[in-house]
Amino acid sequence: MYQFLFNLSGSEIIATIFTAAVILVFILLFVLFAVWFERKVSAHMQDRLGPMRVGWHGVLQTIADFVKMLQKEDIIATEADRKLYTIAPVLVFTGSFAAYAAIPFSSKLLGSEVEVGIFYLLAVSSFVVAGILMAGWSSNNKYSLLGAMRSAAQIVSYEIPTALVVLSIVMLTGTLSLEKISQLQTAYFWNWNIFGGPEFSLAKFLLIPFMFVGFLIIYISTLAEVNRTPFDIPEAESELVAGYFTEYCGMKWAMFMLSEYANMFAVSAIVTILFFGGYQSPFGYLGNSIGAEWLVPFEQAFWFIAKGIFFVFVQMWLRWTLPRLRVDQLMTVCWKYLIPYAFLNLIIVGFISLL
Amino acid sequence: MALKTETMILNMGPQHPSTHGVLRLELELDGELIVNVKPHIGYLHRCFEKHAEAMSYPQVIPYTDRMDYLASMYNNFGYVIAVEKLLGIQVPERVEYIRVIMGELQRIASHLVAIGTNGLDIGAFTPFLYLFRDREKILSLFEMTCGARLLYNYMWVGGLSHDIHPDFVRLTKEFINYFRPTITELNNLLTFNKIFIERTANIGVLPLDTAINYGVTGPSLRGSGLAFDIRKEDTYSIYDRFDFEIPVGQGLVGTVGDSWDRYYVRILEMEQSLRIIEQAIDQIPDGDVKAAIPKRIKPPKGTVYTRVENPRGELGYFIISDGNLNPFRVKVRAPSFVNLEVFGELCKGHLVADVIAILGSIDIVLGEVDR
Amino acid sequence: MKQYLKNTWYGIWTVLIGMKITFKHLFTPAVTIQYPDVKVPLPERVRNRLYVNIDDCIGCDQCSRACPVNCIEIETVKSLPGENLGTTSNGKKKALWVTKFNIDIAKCCYCQLCVPPCPTECIYMTDVYEFSEFERDNLVYKFANLTEEEAVEKKSNYEKFQAEKEASRQVGAAASAKPETPVKTQQENKNE
Numbered sequence: 001m002y003q004f005l006f007n008l009s010g011s012e013i014i015a016t017i018f019t020a021a022v023i024l025v026f027i028l029l030f031v032l033f034a035v036w037f038e039r040k041v042s043a044h045m046q047d048r049l050g051p052m053r054v055g056w057h058g059v060l061q062t063i064a065d066f067v068k069m070l071q072k073e074d075i076i077a078t079e080a081d082r083k084l085y086t087i088a089p090v091l092v093f094t095g096s097f098a099a100y101a102a103i104p105f106s107s108k109l110l111g112s113e114v115e116v117g118i119f120y121l122l123a124v125s126s127f128v129v130a131g132i133l134m135a136g137w138s139s140n141n142k143y144s145l146l147g148a149m150r151s152a153a154q155i156v157s158y159e160i161p162t163a164l165v166v167l168s169i170v171m172l173t174g175t176l177s178l179e180k181i182s183q184l185q186t187a188y189f190w191n192w193n194i195f196g197g198p199e200f201s202l203a204k205f206l207l208i209p210f211m212f213v214g215f216l217i218i219y220i221s222t223l224a225e226v227n228r229t230p231f232d233i234p235e236a237e238s239e240l241v242a243g244y245f246t247e248y249c250g251m252k253w254a255m256f257m258l259s260e261y262a263n264m265f266a267v268s269a270i271v272t273i274l275f276f277g278g279y280q281s282p283f284g285y286l287g288n289s290i291g292a293e294w295l296v297p298f299e300q301a302f303w304f305i306a307k308g309i310f311f312v313f314v315q316m317w318l319r320w321t322l323p324r325l326r327v328d329q330l331m332t333v334c335w336k337y338l339i340p341y342a343f344l345n346l347i348i349v350g351f352i353s354l355l
Numbered sequence: 356m357a358l359k360t361e362t363m364i365l366n367m368g369p370q371h372p373s374t375h376g377v378l379r380l381e382l383e384l385d386g387e388l389i390v391n392v393k394p395h396i397g398y399l400h401r402c403f404e405k406h407a408e409a410m411s412y413p414q415v416i417p418y419t420d421r422m423d424y425l426a427s428m429y430n431n432f433g434y435v436i437a438v439e440k441l442l443g444i445q446v447p448e449r450v451e452y453i454r455v456i457m458g459e460l461q462r463i464a465s466h467l468v469a470i471g472t473n474g475l476d477i478g479a480f481t482p483f484l485y486l487f488r489d490r491e492k493i494l495s496l497f498e499m500t501c502g503a504r505l506l507y508n509y510m511w512v513g514g515l516s517h518d519i520h521p522d523f524v525r526l527t528k529e530f531i532n533y534f535r536p537t538i539t540e541l542n543n544l545l546t547f548n549k550i551f552i553e554r555t556a557n558i559g560v561l562p563l564d565t566a567i568n569y570g571v572t573g574p575s576l577r578g579s580g581l582a583f584d585i586r587k588e589d590t591y592s593i594y595d596r597f598d599f600e601i602p603v604g605q606g607l608v609g610t611v612g613d614s615w616d617r618y619y620v621r622i623l624e625m626e627q628s629l630r631i632i633e634q635a636i637d638q639i640p641d642g643d644v645k646a647a648i649p650k651r652i653k654p655p656k657g658t659v660y661t662r663v664e665n666p667r668g669e670l671g672y673f674i675i676s677d678g679n680l681n682p683f684r685v686k687v688r689a690p691s692f693v694n695l696e697v698f699g700e701l702c703k704g705h706l707v708a709d710v711i712a713i714l715g716s717i718d719i720v721l722g723e724v725d726r
Numbered sequence: 727m728k729q730y731l732k733n734t735w736y737g738i739w740t741v742l743i744g745m746k747i748t749f750k751h752l753f754t755p756a757v758t759i760q761y762p763d764v765k766v767p768l769p770e771r772v773r774n775r776l777y778v779n780i781d782d783c784i785g786c787d788q789c790s791r792a793c794p795v796n797c798i799e800i801e802t803v804k805s806l807p808g809e810n811l812g813t814t815s816n817g818k819k820k821a822l823w824v825t826k827f828n829i830d831i832a833k834c835c836y837c838q839l840c841v842p843p844c845p846t847e848c849i850y851m852t853d854v855y856e857f858s859e860f861e862r863d864n865l866v867y868k869f870a871n872l873t874e875e876e877a878v879e880k881k882s883n884y885e886k887f888q889a890e891k892e893a894s895r896q897v898g899a900a901a902s903a904k905p906e907t908p909v910k911t912q913q914e915n916k917n918e
Binding site: 503520540 | 733747748751757
């Protein structure tokens with residue numbers, strides 16, 4: 001995409017801005033959809049109807065909410081640290097927006113072909129912690145502070161199991177580039193990493209259970225990284241009212257929500273790329289079979305977004321099923337369960353890949 | 356050299372999503388650890404007892420509705436039994452049966468809220484709505500009978516405000532058949548969920564002697580392992596005719612008397628209530644629903660104390676009559692108020708997140724605490 | 727170690743059971759309705775807004791006395807002997823002009839204690855439950871069917887009648903109490 005625009009315009013700046021704009025538009029559209037989708041999923045799981053009035057089955061509800069949010073007065077508490085308080089939501093959103101730079105939506109639509117894509121993703125997604133801590137501290141509210149402290153501890157801890165699982169995939173594929181990891185799992189769905197990767201050998205079959213464990217671990221830990229139930233203790237509404245964004249309102253609050261939903265898709269994208277073939281279709285491309293090559297990238301984008309939305313749906317499904325853990329139990333799950341399992345998994349995958 | 360630290364005071368409530376109304380908790384925190392809890396009450400004080408002195412005996416009944424607004428039927432029940440005892444009248448058999456059925460339906464409805472909000476406090480939103488859906492069905496039965504969904508004013512001195520609706524028996528049986536499987540579903544979804552167990556087992560353990568010393572009653576006491584239920588201990592109405600058990604906490608997943616036990620006792624109690632309703636619904640005799648009592652209720656001079664097993668514990672009414680149309684004094688022993696006292700004891704040494712789990716398991720209604 | 731593995735397994739398994747239940751509910755029809763468009767049929771005994779059929783009201787004030795929150799305010803004026811106020815639907819003869827019958831529905835607690843005492847069953851609860859207002863004063867429902875002038879007229883009529891009666895009684899009383907005075911009055915008359 002960047003290359004294409006660069007060739008077209010001949011200017012780096014224009015190409016960069018356009019690429020960023022496309023991704024920003026995607027994020028906004030996705031958030032509009034995801035907020036509505038979450039409300040509908042939760043409603044139907046709870047035998048309710050959910051939003052029904054604005055548009056067909058309330059599809060435009062989020063837009064109506066957004067308009068309402070724009071009209072709201074921007075309140076800043078007197079005792080709040082005004083500078084940090086204003087920067088924090090922007091910083092949080094920047095973190096989650098930056099992550100999209102390296103995500104390959106299809107073989108053509110990707111912000112930047114970073115060679116160390118997965119490393120960049122892990123690094124930049126923890127950027128959010130700084131924003132959350134700022135928000136919690138600057139609000140000058142005890143609930144916000146507690147929420148921020150919890151969040152920092154949580155996100156930092158859960159990066160370890162994520163990294164361990166990522167490491168096992170990197171060991172298997174031999175690359176850090178998200179684009180290359182996606183390309184490797186091409187053709188049919190049995191070539192996906194969850195089914196042991198593209199190479200057909202004994203190791204492939206041995207890998208399947210461990211890949212599955214790896215998938216579970218990374219899914220759980222990324223769930224914790226984006227603060228979703230059962231790991232939503234930083235914003236636990238029944239304990240901390242709203243956690244680190246208790247004092248926020250209007251558009252500033254909307255920025256936090258935007259970044260939360262953007263993060264949901266980002267981590268789903270990571271899971272998709274690492275284990276479920278990234279943008280690869282599970283059964284060949286229509287564009288290839290009818291001879292329309294230009295169709296393939298769009299199909300890829302479709303598959304990528306579909307897979308991403310499926311994992312976002314599972315996140316919502318979990319959210320509306322489970323109670324939330326306590327802060328110490330959250331750490332227990334991470335340090336005593338996920339990390340040992342991930343570590344063991346890493347060693348076993350290493351041995352198998354030696355075969 | 357030790358670092359100088361100090362505790363943090365966190366004010367939880369009166370406007371807080373999970374203090375079950377307008378309870379204000381003053382938490383003294385060391386990090387997230389609770390050092391001390393001070394509950395502050397009185398935000399919903401409506402002078403029930405003083406009001407009652409200015410009302411005639413039947414006029415007090417709508418006010419009793421508003422004490423424990425999740426168990427209005429049972430509040431009526433306790434009050435009318437007290438006044439009837441004061442008057443020395445016997446109500447017809449039919450009235451007794453209907454009162455027991457209504458009371459037990461109310462117990463289920465109230466426990467549904469208790470269980471649902473306990474789960475909600477811990478973060479499980481979906482079971483809460485499933486339980487409210489079932490509670491609506493009970494409320495529809497009440498609405499069909501007396502016309503109101505929350506504040507019934509159904510049991511009157513010497514009888515009932517309305518006879519049951521012709522469809523009531525059939526619909527109640529339908530409800531029982533519908534409700535049994537939903538308890539199983541709830542158990543699968545929430546009760547035996549690992550996360551829920553982790554959050555409630557071994558949390559807020561209430562030893563039996565502490566419970567007795569504080570005067571805790573109801574499911575909170577039974578969760579600690581004592582089978583004390585006024586329906587059996589000090590039988591009133593016609594509860595002695597039915598066959599039911601008193602579930603107690605057994606420490607199935609943790610220690611006896613923890614939050615999970617208090618929660619689970621409520622689930623088992625709902626099943627027992629269903630049993631009572633099943634037995635009673637087939638035996639309702641024909642007859643009138645109003646005893647022959649004078650139009651102006653004027654009990655003789657005297658005092659009376661009655662206690663009934665409210666969904667939350669022992670609900671006692673102490674009435675002094677000076678022979679006038681108005682009671683001289685109506686004192687209420689509110690179970691929520693008494694149970695709340697032990698709360699500070701339970702929270703010590705737990706985390707902030709546990710405070711709400713414990714509060715949910717005690718199941719207080721602020722309308723009754725403050726009256 | 728065994729406990730450790732068991733915990734892991736139990737954790738995953740119960741989560742899956744929960745997910746199965748919620749997934750099933752994803753396809754059960756909703757129990758909620760689109761309220762202002764769709765409404766739940768109300769049972770016949772439903773207790774909502776109070777209504778007074780003033781044609782049947784005899785102004786006995788029993789409902790007002792039964793009310794625990796004093797939301798019913800009734801004022802009556804006795805009718806004059808010659809006036810015919812008609813009868814209620816169950817055949818009771820009306821003897822009082824109901825000049826004021828106000829129910830402050832904002833105070834009402836919907837307990838239905840006012841309904842059974844009514845001898846003519848003219849006060850009852852209806853199934854109307856949507857009656858919110860922007861002004862609190864609009865929630866004071868005035869049921870009396872006499873206009874203000876009429877009410878004033880009735881009142882003054884009665885007062886006049888009462889005064890006349892009082893006067894005649896005084897006259898009568900004076901006539902009966904002091905048999906010796908007529909002489910005096912006669913003298914006064916003569917003086918006139």
